[in-house]
Amino acid sequence: MLLVIDGLGGLPSPETGETELETANTPNLDQLAAKGICGLIDPVSPGITPGSAPGHLALFGYNPVNFNTGRGILEAIGINFDLQQGDIAARGNFCTTDEMGLVTDRRAGRISTERCTELCQLLDGLVIDKVKILVRPVREHRFIVVFRGQSLIPDVSDSDPQQLGVAPMVITALCPEADRMAGIANQFIAQARTALAEHYPTNMVLLRGFSRLPQLPTMGEVYKLKPAAIASYPMYRGLARLVGMEILETGTSIEDEFMTLKQNYANYDFFFLHIKGTDSAGEDGDFDRKVRIIEQVDNALSELLSLEPDVIVVTGDHSTPALLRAHSWHPVPILLYSRWCRPDRVSQFSESACVSGGLGRFPATQIMPLAMANALKLNKFGA
């Protein structure tokens, strides 16, 4: 049972000297920490602030530096787009250019999502050189373009110049095999410019982050598990699907998620349950809300404990201190409980207590082997 409390780690409030997790009243987590073993994880590497994708891939046991997921693919996953093998996805912006063709606003004044949806419909469904082009809205000025066709490779440059006062860049192939992809992308942009000509201020598109699904071995292949994911936000369902988890339908509340766990408990041997609210509260700089959501999770935990999983891991994919209003590099508290863990002296689940935990400080990619060992699912290495 892998319970991910997104952005769990924090920084101490200047008033109290206690972090969000330390402030929260968490009797269930503390009891689990007392029975289990604690520590701190680095999702990517000390000092490195992880995005959500690398943070989660590390928790699932995949080195996030080796398996970097491109921006286009992540955006597509984020809106739950049904990516197929071979699809090339790019992140797009509707933008504004002047009569010289120079970019004057990379976000076209942050148009509404409704307007974005209308414009996407205008561009969706083109076919260029037998490649079908699918365009879907994300939010505000953001959209994705998916190129679906034979033998496309994503090694092309961006058209987004990431600055104002210059023209969008011509997309170029970064290796000879990507010539066709570059050509099709440039034709798409030319046709988009024509289609948008009368739609000032959204009269141009900028594309970046061309990428395809990373070739990840599934968790079924790597760990011989039958894994399921419970997450109310699409992006985390998408990340779980990337590593071959089955996605369980669930509601939007924490209680819904734990209920889904209970209902499906007999049918899988690995669960990833994702709590989003802690990260959102941290990003909003709302210390108290983050505290309250941690307390809610702690409360819902009794549902999980009653199922008596062989191994319980509680951690986060990164820290999101309310003081920083952003993801951060600080290591994330982790607790592991199983019948076979070697308990340490930590009796409170908190950043400061985890410093002296028996797991020490270690890379997040080692969690899965550790959890598998505690489930007695690994063989001896060597004779």
Add this chain to the structure above:
Amino acid sequence: MLLVIDGLGGLPSPETGETELETANTPNLDQLAAKGICGLIDPVSPGITPGSAPGHLALFGYNPVNFNTGRGILEAIGINFDLQQGDIAARGNFCTTDEMGLVTDRRAGRISTERCTELCQLLDGLVIDKVKILVRPVREHRFIVVFRGQSLIPDVSDSDPQQLGVAPMVITALCPEADRMAGIANQFIAQARTALAEHYPTNMVLLRGFSRLPQLPTMGEVYKLKPAAIASYPMYRGLARLVGMEILETGTSIEDEFMTLKQNYANYDFFFLHIKGTDSAGEDGDFDRKVRIIEQVDNALSELLSLEPDVIVVTGDHSTPALLRAHSWHPVPILLYSRWCRPDRVSQFSESACVSGGLGRFPATQIMPLAMANALKLNKFGA
């Protein structure tokens, strides 16, 4: 602000059970430890005793195993020789050979540095096949030879047999491209033998460690910093120059160094300040002197604190326990303070307290990413 107290780590005195750092009265360091986060670093790898070059390269964020600096180059840096790109440097010994040409003393009775200087002048300035040969004294029987010319590569064997009763070895090319270098080195040795014939017991030279400046990306390139170095000893200035730091003129005392910091504080965004005395005291086996120098540094620290750097790192490049009279493999205490660090419960800067620090035990190469993160100078990895 990277404050390196050379050879900082120690071993407990058998009388008191306390190390040099634990014995020293260090109110400023202790206060900083209480506000900051502590840990222990391994400069190269657990159990490996670092030389000064690997120790410092690791602190600057360069893997010292990948960027190994040849002996010749290190000796040249050590005497502040103005190396140019393409120069090949070798470490030399004046030695004694018998009438058969066999080595009878690899150090020619450890002649004085004055005598070494005279002999170097005898050999300096030769030109062989358009290669200019510069010879400079180091200390006692030690000198350096620098070969300056077109397209020389350092992949040649040593002439120093590292044992007695055998002849100096002919230098051979370790790859075909190094044939010219080997030939010129052998000609130099032949001419040196002739020039020294009447100078028994210093009648021969032994060369080893042919090397050139390693191709290190500068700290400016890697970290986009404008770094400056304050070090009273030439070798550390040389190491700082290797990674692109600007070298600030300073005096010989600790107070001079901190004054130089203050005077130049506005002009750079990274400072490396090096304290040599602790290492020298350790190598001399002088426990009490090492304690006193640590106390001097602690006292001077208030100057540094008044500048309010965003990030302060205090550590050493390796341990030099007075009991061992040498560099050692023991991990080195480190403290990091920034507005954004997550403080731990350590309130004393010492080897034993750092064991339970929030940074844990980690490779020294991770200090720079951590410091950069704490200065909010790193972007998020992945989406």
